[in-house]
Amino acid sequence: MVSPKHRSGSKRKVFVKTPGGKTTTHYRKRKPSSAKCGSCGAVLKGVPRELPSKMKNLPKTAKRPQRPFGGVLCTKCMRSKFKTVARAK
Ligand SMILES: [Zn+2]
Numbered sequence: 001m002v003s004p005k006h007r008s009g010s011k012r013k014v015f016v017k018t019p020g021g022k023t024t025t026h027y028r029k030r031k032p033s034s035a036k037c038g039s040c041g042a043v044l045k046g047v048p049r050e051l052p053s054k055m056k057n058l059p060k061t062a063k064r065p066q067r068p069f070g071g072v073l074c075t076k077c078m079r080s081k082f083k084t085v086a087r088a089k
Pocket of ligand 1: 074
């Protein structure tokens with residue numbers, strides 16, 4: 001029987017092959033859900049789906065696209081937002 005701390009849906013099984021040729025089961029945290037657009041909810045491209053410990057060590061330029069509202073809005077919503085702002089002026 002698995003240890004109670006591993007009997008959780010938040011953990012995933014990873015089968016690791018040891019140097020002795022046996023396969024053991026390791027339990028790792030699941031990756032967080034992918035980043036969504038703040039306006040329409042579409043999955044954002046160019047935003048990695050990694051654990052916070054790994055995101056911390058990534059360069060800022062690798063975490064979101066280099067454009068206005070990059071990592072917050074998708075390209076469609078960004079374009080429509082700019083159009084509405086331009087019309088209002
Ligand atoms: Zn959107």
